[in-house]
Amino acid sequence: MARRNGVMSEQLKEEIAKELGFYDVVQREGWGGIKSRDAGNMVKRAIEMASRGVADSDRPQ
Numbered sequence: 001m002a003r004r005n006g007v008m009s010e011q012l013k014e015e016i017a018k019e020l021g022f023y024d025v026v027q028r029e030g031w032g033g034i035k036s037r038d039a040g041n042m043v044k045r046a047i048e049m050a051s052r053g054v055a056d057s058d059r060p061q
Helices: 010-020 023-029 036-058
Strands: none
Touching: 010 023, 010 036
């Protein structure tokens, strides 16, 4: 199965992993070592951040 190029930057993924508390696993085992629940939570958090950014940019200044 072919892998897609990631949409999130490595820096953003690391920031979210630190925030959610599993960055130590990433350091030890790489991204393949995280639980699917953690991966899902990471995507959910990234979507929340993006939605908030879009909402902020839509506000009149």
